[in-house]
Amino acid sequence: MLYAIRSLPFLWEGLLITLKVSGLVVSFSLIAGLILGIGIVYGPRWVYWPIRIYSDFLRGIPLLVLIFFIYYGLPLFGLNFSNFASVVVALAAFEAAHIIEVVRGAIQSIPRGQNEAAKAIGLRFTQRLLFVIAPQAVRRFLPPWINAVVDTVKGSALVSLVGIVDLTLAIQQVIGRTYIPMPLYILGAIMYFVINYVLSSASRLLEARFAYIRE
């Protein structure tokens, strides 16, 4: 037990890596997801189909397979990333595919008349998007997006399988030294739980907050 307590600083470092991976992935996937999501709703066919195929392909294979695929596949194209960079790319590509669908759902939930009315008063495309669609779509976007963030934090545990010492691998390593698996797994589970529970509670709160507006 004493060893488990002594290992806390080491677990803390692992937790920081988990948060760092999650933070990077959340930012990258948000940017990519927003751009591609807008592309899939408003783009012409040659924009729509590549994004559609990208999204369906990435959502159709297990995250673990995707991580291995990108981790070993990138060097084939002459891209020798560090293992940290390649898992961030893999996770961000995976999450972006989910966020594309969240963005699409949010935008398409706005009645068509809103866009037409904005057009009628002479707003340009970017103005319509920014001042008419976005403020309404954001409340449909936020709750599922936070769920995607929770999925990112959970998915980041898989980076331990390519040798990055995140919280999960830190736990495994401490268990390897101390041979007391159960308390450490439970401690790790609680650490993940606290982060994700705060996030999913925020998601529920936002959903309730936005629920009063009805079309």
Next chain:
Amino acid sequence: MKYHLTYDFIWGHFDRLGWGLVLSLELAFISILIGMAIGLSLALAYTGGGRLIRGAVAAYVEFIRNVPLLLLVYLLFYGVPSVGGFAYDATTSFIVTLSVYAGATMVEVFRAGLAAVPRGLIDAGKAIGLTGWQRMIWVRLPTMFRIVLPSLSNAFVSLFKDTSLASVIAVPELTYGAQWINTNSFRVIEVWSVVAPMYLVTGYGLLFLLQRLERRYVVH
């Protein structure tokens, strides 16, 4: 130096991937059946139970849904036997893990399904003289199942993809088969370029079949 893609070794050992895929599907199927049993009983307990039962069910659902599946796999395979004083094989352990995981999703699905059964239907059951149990068995449950069918198919395909995590505790499913070929031939990128489409085609194939099935039974 140019890298030459060589698939000979993979085709030579394709049985590992083929049977791996079959095992993946079996794992997902058994787990969703057990998960549905857990989900249905807990959803009923939640709907009819007092505060204590509701709290316990909510705690189970929240805990499982907010912890990475990988950690749960480790916890049930390495952790639980270490304190329980017993050992079980990796496949059994993974089925338990995935069932518990699926159960948490299923509670939510069934709870929402039960709530979505129209009030008028239950009242009509009452009007023709059905008792509480009869209404549950002949009115609420059949209607609920037809409402939740789309969620069930999605959950099944999602579980099928999650079975890839069984490879970390050496259950010989598809991803493990891929890793076996990797360690024996180092044809890493070739293997993943075969395995990824296998997951993709099976996953969407399942979804297509299940959606055709849904169309016959589903009610909105």
